[in-house]
Amino acid sequence: MANRAALRAKSPHQATKQDRRRDEVLDAAAAVFAAKGFHAATTKDIADRVGLLPGSLYYYFESKEAAFVAVCRRRGQGFNARLAAILAGPGTLSDKVRAGIAQHLRHNRAELVSTIAFGERALPGGGGAELRALGRVYERLWERIFRAAVRARELPHDFDCRSATVALLALCNGAIHWYERKSPREIERIAARFADYFLNGALPRRGGLETRHRTAPP
Amino acid sequence: MANRAALRAKSPHQATKQDRRRDEVLDAAAAVFAAKGFHAATTKDIADRVGLLPGSLYYYFESKEAAFVAVCRRRGQGFNARLAAILAGPGTLSDKVRAGIAQHLRHNRAELVSTIAFGERALPGGGGAELRALGRVYERLWERIFRAAVRARELPHDFDCRSATVALLALCNGAIHWYERKSPREIERIAARFADYFLNGALPRRGGLETRHRTAPP
Amino acid sequence: MANRAALRAKSPHQATKQDRRRDEVLDAAAAVFAAKGFHAATTKDIADRVGLLPGSLYYYFESKEAAFVAVCRRRGQGFNARLAAILAGPGTLSDKVRAGIAQHLRHNRAELVSTIAFGERALPGGGGAELRALGRVYERLWERIFRAAVRARELPHDFDCRSATVALLALCNGAIHWYERKSPREIERIAARFADYFLNGALPRRGGLETRHRTAPP
Amino acid sequence: MANRAALRAKSPHQATKQDRRRDEVLDAAAAVFAAKGFHAATTKDIADRVGLLPGSLYYYFESKEAAFVAVCRRRGQGFNARLAAILAGPGTLSDKVRAGIAQHLRHNRAELVSTIAFGERALPGGGGAELRALGRVYERLWERIFRAAVRARELPHDFDCRSATVALLALCNGAIHWYERKSPREIERIAARFADYFLNGALPRRGGLETRHRTAPP
DNA sequence: TATGAATGAGGTTTCATTCAT
DNA sequence: TATGAATGAAACCTCATTCAT
Numbered sequence: 011m012a013n014r015a016a017l018r019a020k021s022p023h024q025a026t027k028q029d030r031r032r033d034e035v036l037d038a039a040a041a042v043f044a045a046k047g048f049h050a051a052t053t054k055d056i057a058d059r060v061g062l063l064p065g066s067l068y069y070y071f072e073s074k075e076a077a078f079v080a081v082c083r084r085r086g087q088g089f090n091a092r093l094a095a096i097l098a099g100p101g102t103l104s105d106k107v108r109a110g111i112a113q114h115l116r117h118n119r120a121e122l123v124s125t126i127a128f129g130e131r132a133l134p135g136g137g138g139a140e141l142r143a144l145g146r147v148y149e150r151l152w153e154r155i156f157r158a159a160v161r162a163r164e165l166p167h168d169f170d171c172r173s174a175t176v177a178l179l180a181l182c183n184g185a186i187h188w189y190e191r192k193s194p195r196e197i198e199r200i201a202a203r204f205a206d207y208f209l210n211g212a213l214p215r216r217g218g219l220e221t222r223h224r225t226a227p228p
Numbered sequence: 229m230a231n232r233a234a235l236r237a238k239s240p241h242q243a244t245k246q247d248r249r250r251d252e253v254l255d256a257a258a259a260v261f262a263a264k265g266f267h268a269a270t271t272k273d274i275a276d277r278v279g280l281l282p283g284s285l286y287y288y289f290e291s292k293e294a295a296f297v298a299v300c301r302r303r304g305q306g307f308n309a310r311l312a313a314i315l316a317g318p319g320t321l322s323d324k325v326r327a328g329i330a331q332h333l334r335h336n337r338a339e340l341v342s343t344i345a346f347g348e349r350a351l352p353g354g355g356g357a358e359l360r361a362l363g364r365v366y367e368r369l370w371e372r373i374f375r376a377a378v379r380a381r382e383l384p385h386d387f388d389c390r391s392a393t394v395a396l397l398a399l400c401n402g403a404i405h406w407y408e409r410k411s412p413r414e415i416e417r418i419a420a421r422f423a424d425y426f427l428n429g430a431l432p433r434r435g436g437l438e439t440r441h442r443t444a445p446p
Numbered sequence: 447m448a449n450r451a452a453l454r455a456k457s458p459h460q461a462t463k464q465d466r467r468r469d470e471v472l473d474a475a476a477a478v479f480a481a482k483g484f485h486a487a488t489t490k491d492i493a494d495r496v497g498l499l500p501g502s503l504y505y506y507f508e509s510k511e512a513a514f515v516a517v518c519r520r521r522g523q524g525f526n527a528r529l530a531a532i533l534a535g536p537g538t539l540s541d542k543v544r545a546g547i548a549q550h551l552r553h554n555r556a557e558l559v560s561t562i563a564f565g566e567r568a569l570p571g572g573g574g575a576e577l578r579a580l581g582r583v584y585e586r587l588w589e590r591i592f593r594a595a596v597r598a599r600e601l602p603h604d605f606d607c608r609s610a611t612v613a614l615l616a617l618c619n620g621a622i623h624w625y626e627r628k629s630p631r632e633i634e635r636i637a638a639r640f641a642d643y644f645l646n647g648a649l650p651r652r653g654g655l656e657t658r659h660r661t662a663p664p
Numbered sequence: 665m666a667n668r669a670a671l672r673a674k675s676p677h678q679a680t681k682q683d684r685r686r687d688e689v690l691d692a693a694a695a696v697f698a699a700k701g702f703h704a705a706t707t708k709d710i711a712d713r714v715g716l717l718p719g720s721l722y723y724y725f726e727s728k729e730a731a732f733v734a735v736c737r738r739r740g741q742g743f744n745a746r747l748a749a750i751l752a753g754p755g756t757l758s759d760k761v762r763a764g765i766a767q768h769l770r771h772n773r774a775e776l777v778s779t780i781a782f783g784e785r786a787l788p789g790g791g792g793a794e795l796r797a798l799g800r801v802y803e804r805l806w807e808r809i810f811r812a813a814v815r816a817r818e819l820p821h822d823f824d825c826r827s828a829t830v831a832l833l834a835l836c837n838g839a840i841h842w843y844e845r846k847s848p849r850e851i852e853r854i855a856a857r858f859a860d861y862f863l864n865g866a867l868p869r870r871g872g873l874e875t876r877h878r879t880a881p882p
Numbered sequence: 883t884a885t886g887a888a889t890g891a892g893g894t895t896t897c898a899t900t901c902a903t
Numbered sequence: 904t905a906t907g908a909a910t911g912a913a914a915c916c917t918c919a920t921t922c923a924t
Contacts, residue, residue: 028886046350049267053915066888068916104431128405131264166432170421176406177399177425184402187346188394203388207395211429213322214384249904271898283899284905292898464907482786485703489894502909504895540867564841567700602868606857612842613861617831620838624830639824643831647865649758650820685883707919719920720884728919 035060035070040081044122048078048130078126079137085123086144092117093151103159104209107178110155111208112201114182119190119197124183149175178208253278253288258299262340266296266348296344297355303341304362307332311369321377322427325396328373329426330419332400337408337415342401367393396426471496471506476517480558484514484566514562515573521559522580528553529587539595540645543614546591547644548637550618555626555633560619585611614644689714689724694735698776702732702784732780733791739777740798743768747805757813758863761832764809765862766855768836773844773851778837803829832862 038059042051053064053074071077096109118124127141156171181204189200256277260269271282271292289295314327336342345359374389399422407418474495478487489500489510507513532545554560563577592607617640625636692713696705707718707728725731750763772778781795810825835858843854 031887047265047267047348049265050348050350052913054913062887063889064914065890065916065918069887074915107430129265132268165430169430173418173421174425174430176403176418177422177430180402180406180422181395181399182402184398184400185394188398200391200394203391204395204398207392207426207429209429209431211425211427212325212383212387212392212395213427215433246904270896280904281906282897283901283907286899287904467908483701483703483784485701486784486786488892490892498908499910500893501895501897501911505908510894543866565701568704601866605866609854609857610861610866612839612854613835613858613866616837616839616842616858617835618838619834620836621830621834624834636827636830639827640831640834643828643862643865645865645867647861647863648761648819648823648828648831649863651869682883706917716883717885718918719886719922722920723883 032070035062035067036077036081036084039071039077040085040121040126043078043081043126048075048126048133073135075133075135075137078130078133079140082123082127082141083144085117085121086127086141086148088121089114089117089123090144090147090151093148097151097155097158103155103162103164104205106155106159107209108202108205110152111178111182111205112198115185115189115197115201115204116194118182118186119192119194122186122190125186125190128183149179152178181208250288253280253285254295254299254302257289257295258303258339258344261296261299261344266293266344266351291353293351293353293355296348296351297358300341300345300359301362303335303339304345304359304366306339307335307341308362308365308369310335311366311373315369315373315376321373321380321382322423324373324377325427326420326423328370329396329400329423330416333403333407333415333419333422334412336400336404337410337412340404340408342404346401367397370396399426468506471498471503472513472517472520475507475513476521476557476562479514479517479562484511484562484569509571511569511571511573514566514569515576518559518563518577519580521553521557522563522577522584524557525550525553525559526580526583526587529584533587533591533594539591539598539600540641542591542595543645544638544641546588547614547618547641548634551621551625551633551637551640552630554618554622555628558622558626561622561626564619585615588614617644686724689716689721690731690735690738693725693731694739694775694780697732697735697780702729702780702787727789729787729789729791732784732787733794736777736781736795737798739771739775740781740795740802742775743771743777744798744801744805746771747802751805751809751812757809757816757818758859760809760813761863762856762859764806765832765836765859766852769839769843769851769855769858770848772836772840773846776840776844778840803833806832835862 035056039051039056042055042059045051046055051074053067056077057064057067067077071080092113093110096106096113099106101109127145130138130141132138133141152175153171156165156169156174159165160167160169160171185200185204189197192200253274257269257274260273260277263269264273269292271285274295275282275285285295289298310331311328314324314331317324319327345363348356350356351359370393371389374383374387374392377383378385378387378389403418403422407415410418471492475487475492478491478495481487482491487510489503492513493500493503503513507516528549529546532542532549535542537545563581566574566577568574569577588611589607592601592605592610595601596603596605596607621636621640625633628636689710693705693710696709696713699705700709705728707721710731711718711721721731725734746767747764750760750767753760755763781799784792786792787795806829807825810819810823810828813819814821814823814825839854839858843851846854
């Protein structure tokens with residue numbers, strides 16, 4: 011029921027030490043969920059990672075599923091906030107697509123949001139709805155980026171924004187297995203390349219001095 | 229021990245009836261694994277689907293993991309065989325990419341191969357290696373398609389075939405959630421669109437009479 | 447969900463062997479619940495009593511609470527059926543009160559229905575409602591016995607049937623602790639005495655040759 | 665070890681404030697035990713009720729069972745003291761029975777002594793013996809009331825005092841479920857009615873102008 | 883006097899798996 | 904070929920209790 015964690019947040023800035031520990035626990039949970047998925051992850055896995063016993067985790071959250079949702083919520087909100095900033099900021103469609111893809115891959119590698127959240131069809135409890143809602147918000151933000159580009163005549167007036175969103179997210183989410191162990195520098199390169207594919211395609215454009223899609227010099 | 233499954237395949241041509249039943253069981257397993265993932269799927273789920281009791285499944289396979297690997301193996305081999313045929317066949321790069329993406333989405337929707345196989349990081353037993361090997365074969369086939377296009381001067385000589393493969397597979401695998409309930413006809417449309425994105429990109433090509441990426445007429 | 451036990455009852459008379467085992471398990475559960483109450487009883491207690499492991503109990507019922515409810519339902523229905531037969535049968539009020547009290551004490555000693563069912567305020571799940579409903583049926587049957595006596599002029603027209611029911615049930619249920627280890631013969635004597643107290647009171651009736659309430663000869 | 669509770673009661677008259685707090689805690693424990701029973705009650709339930717954390721309760725008692733015993737002891741001693749006063753006081757048997765039943769119901773409603781104490785067959789620790797002893801004292805007091813009435817010729821010389829005690833206590837204890845939410849005024853009425861049932865019985869006495877057992881005017 | 887954090891034992895439950903029939 | 908009964912391990916979770924602060 012009402013977790014003790016809810017009793018916190020009394021003193022506005024002194025709550026940090028307690029919250030820090032809670033964050034440690036949730037970070038451990040995030041790591042384990044990312045590595046194994048919700049169902050294969052055990053409370054013992056998480057507990058071991060923070061040096062607790064499984065039962066002690068329940069001091070910090072009410073259930074395994076609640077921890078999972080908390081993890082996804084925090085990560086997902088960060089995702090949405092960053093993409094909203096990109097949408098609201100300056101730049102052409104290309105700029106925004108590049109920035110959006112880059113931040114997606116960057117944080118998804120570090121936090122594995124999509125792996126965690128999308129990996130679980132049907133949570134046992136009722137937590138799935140909130141996660142799906144967060145995902146829809148993210149999709150809508152991408153769609154608005156495309157629609158803004160249509161309004162700015164960067165894209166034809168009958169451009170299929172929905173479909174582009176689906177393709178872009180598919181591209182980004184489908185690749186985690188390949189880049190999850192890459193260095194941050196390489197992530198940026200992959201992100202740039204994905205943006206290129208998405209914006210320009212693999213085929214050479216006629217008349218352009220193309221530097222895209224070339225093998226990276228070692 | 230010597231599993232009862234090993235007692236099968238005695239009479240060389242009478243095995244068909246038994247094998248048919250075994251295929252039914254594996255199909256049920258495939259469906260359940262696709263719907264829930266390996267860990268969340270229970271032997272009871274599978275048994276219910278074929279009208280058996282959980283214990284009776286062990287007449288057909290040695291363990292839940294063995295069933296999972298068998299499912300993925302069969303589906304994965306089909307995937308590889310079809311792509312190999314495309315690679316060996318005639319046509320330009322564009323033709324092959326379109327055909328490859330189409331068959332990937334088609335069969336992935338029906339059989340959810342990538343969902344099943346990639347969804348499971350770390351199987352409990354040792355079955356993961358075989359699945360990863362199957363996946364690598366598939367990747368290599370795609371790479372060979374691109375390399376052939378480079379040799380045929382359809383792509384620049386320094387085209388990054390590896391990277392293109394990663395992007396293409398990411399695009400295809402990342403979208404299952406969106407198309408898994410679509411009709412076969414719509415799958416074909418999505419596949420065509422994905423191929424367009426991959427080959428030509430989202431941005432309008434100058435000087436072309438573009439019909440790509442438009443909103444589909446209702 | 448749908449327990450395997452629900453799949454039974456196919457062959458109308460051959461189901462007995464399976465049902466007999468299930469009854470054994472439920473009897474064990476009844477004994478443990480009666481001895482310790484719902485909360486203090488553990489699944490291990492029950493399992494030990496039938497020579498099973500705790501997990502194996504779930505082959506026979508879905509949860510500890512479901513077992514508890516099943517036990518109470520069966521016992522309670524027997525209670526109600528027997529009292530309904532007394533109500534419908536012949537005899538004066540005194541006869542029926544004597545018979546009703548006797549059967550209550552008799553079966554409550556053997557099956558501890560009221561101990562089990564009334565002992566639990568607030569079951570964790572939702573099973574409490576059914577049990578309360580069963581109890582209300584029993585109360586109503588007693589009330590009808592009194593009302594029938596009013597109609598038959600055995601009791602004054604303004605006799606408080608409800609209040610009598612409460613008193614009678616209080617008398618019967620409150621005494622389990624004293625008679626739960628007594629022999630069947632002594633139970634009958636106690637029942638007769640309780641009926642006397644209830645019908646005639648402790649004080650001597652004037653003008654009557656009283657043999658009631660005397661110390662039993664050894 | 666030496667519990668902190670032992671550190672109390674140092675200054676002989678300053679102990680009042682501490683004791684008051686301890687009483688509050690025990691009252692909370694009593695309420696929770698009464699509402700849920702010993703096993704279903706949790707230390708958190710009790711702590712919540714006094715605005716403490718569960719661990720803080722151990723400043724006031726050594727264990728949950730110790731708290732339970734303390735609660736029952738205090739309540740039980742009050743019960744016994746009041747009944748002893750009635751026994752020692754003036755009045756006929758009827759007067760004493762009426763007074764005894766009234767005080768029993770009165771305080772049992774408020775403090776649920778019998779519910780608490782009798783509800784628990786088999787405490788985990790060794791506290792049960794003391795509680796049973798307290799109960800036996802109470803029973804003996806009632807028996808002495810009846811024996812005094814025999815000596816005073818209010819009851820026949822062979823009246824079964826033991827049996828009357830059992831019946832009376834059964835009547836009083838078995839009815840808590842019905843009267844625990846009634847108002848004090850109604851409790852008094854119920855007590856009077858129970859006393860009537862116990863003394864005179866339900867059947868009409870011949871030749872008496874009976875006002876007993878009538879439905880209460882609204 | 884009370885808290886916050888943790889323990890550890892034990893509880894209920896799930897489930898892959900086995901095996902006699 | 905399949906069932907029914909059971910196992911045993913491990914899962915999630917609860918909770919009385921401890922102890923440094």
